[in-house]
Amino acid sequence: MRVLYGTQGSLAPECYAKLLNYRHQVFVERLGWDLKSIDGLEQDQFDRTDTVYVISRDEGGDVTGCGRLLPTTQPYLLGEIFPQLLNGQLPPADPEVWELSRFAAVDFNAHSTSALGQFSSPLTAELLKCSIRCAVELGAKRLITVSPIGIERLLKRMGIHAHRAGPPMVVNGHPIFACWIECE
Amino acid sequence: MTTSTITALLRNVEFPYQDISVSDDGYIRLTADSIRSLIYIHLISGLDEGVENLQVEGAVTTHISGYTEWVTQTVPVITLGWDWFLDYSSGEQKLLRVGTPSSNVMSVDRNKQDLGYSATLDLLCSFVDEMDWQLAVMDVIRKRYTPCQH
Numbered sequence A: 001m002r003v004l005y006g007t008q009g010s011l012a013p014e015c016y017a018k019l020l021n022y023r024h025q026v027f028v029e030r031l032g033w034d035l036k037s038i039d040g041l042e043q044d045q046f047d048r049t050d051t052v053y054v055i056s057r058d059e060g061g062d063v064t065g066c067g068r069l070l071p072t073t074q075p076y077l078l079g080e081i082f083p084q085l086l087n088g089q090l091p092p093a094d095p096e097v098w099e100l101s102r103f104a105a106v107d108f109n110a111h112s113t114s115a116l117g118q119f120s121s122p123l124t125a126e127l128l129k130c131s132i133r134c135a136v137e138l139g140a141k142r143l144i145t146v147s148p149i150g151i152e153r154l155l156k157r158m159g160i161h162a163h164r165a166g167p168p169m170v171v172n173g174h175p176i177f178a179c180w181i182e183c184e
Numbered sequence B: 001m002t003t004s005t006i007t008a009l010l011r012n013v014e015f016p017y018q019d020i021s022v023s024d025d026g027y028i029r030l031t032a033d034s035i036r037s038l039i040y041i042h043l044i045s046g047l048d049e050g051v052e053n054l055q056v057e058g059a060v061t062t063h064i065s066g067y068t069e070w071v072t073q074t075v076p077v078i079t080l081g082w083d084w085f086l087d088y089s090s091g092e093q094k095l096l097r098v099g100t101p102s103s104n105v106m107s108v109d110r111n112k113q114d115l116g117y118s119a120t121l122d123l124l125c126s127f128v129d130e131m132d133w134q135l136a137v138m139d140v141i142r143k144r145y146t147p148c149q150h
Helices: A013-030 A077-081 A124-137 A151-157 B003-011 B032-037 B117-130 B134-145
Strands: A002-007 A052-057 A063-071 A097-104 A142-148 A162-164 A169-171 A174-182 B028-031 B040-047 B065-072 B079-087 B094-103 B105-108
Touching (some): A002 A124, A013 A097, A063 A124, A077 A142, A097 A124, A151 B094, A162 B094, A174 B040, B032 B105, B040 B134, B105 B117
Antiparallel strands (some): A142 A174, A162 A174, B079 B094
16 A cells, blocks of 8 residues: 555646545445535545645555545534534634545455445555544644544544544434544 | 531532533543433434344344444533444343443543543443443334334
8 A cells, every 4th residue: 555645736637536536436436425526526615725635545556545634724524514513612723633534445446345334445544544644744633523433443443542522413324423533 | 507517518519410511622521420420312323334234133143233322411412322232142132332432521530630531431331331221222223124014
């Protein structure tokens, strides 16, 4: 697994396109999320010039995992779309808090029979560690995410200090919640 | 007993219920007694992905596991969730907690000092194991996943 990270401007155009197509395959096709894709490329209003992407690729250059990092000092997914997950608290707006979203580790070339959705790859933990390291390099001391409750098992197995910002809410039949991850 | 004596005595009594608020780090800080004294209601329970298509009633299965979520009706809300599996080893079906619970609470001592992440998890494990949750979850799972019979 090779991991790289950068903004859209720093990534090769082909790499960025593969990333968006990967997101379409995972989130739209496999998970059935109600997201907008054009020509098989999934993008939303949070894919900006300051958005930082973490991408894992296999030896052939195919994307095998991704994550998206956004500063909470600018509009981000949790603050704009899911503030109700914050248990009545205001969304954080802090240069030391970054949001991790669109995190997935599914290797479509591995033909895995795992039913673990977006976290089915055995490389999930490594990609998450890389994402946290990247966030720390960007100045983060904490991450906030909107995640399915299944991610907590992964975080615990990894020994990561994480806790809930509020109770889960059912969205499209799946419980999701806002999760704090301490970048210790 | 004078009024001042009563007042002094009351100051030394730790009421089990404290004001609930969210700290800057997102934790709700409560003593163990407060955590235990709150009423938790069932929010949602479900089977793990890949298990959903198994027939729950009368099926022969190797492993059934899932999750359950409970919340308080306080403002702000305290969330408490954990994973479970269906245990057959004793000859009867029963649900057992798996791993540590997930929550937004941090336990504190009488001086409001954090007891820490690990100590809080230990407390929550004990608390969940004392809760009477199994029947409620079993009932929800049966209703949610047993095919309707016409």
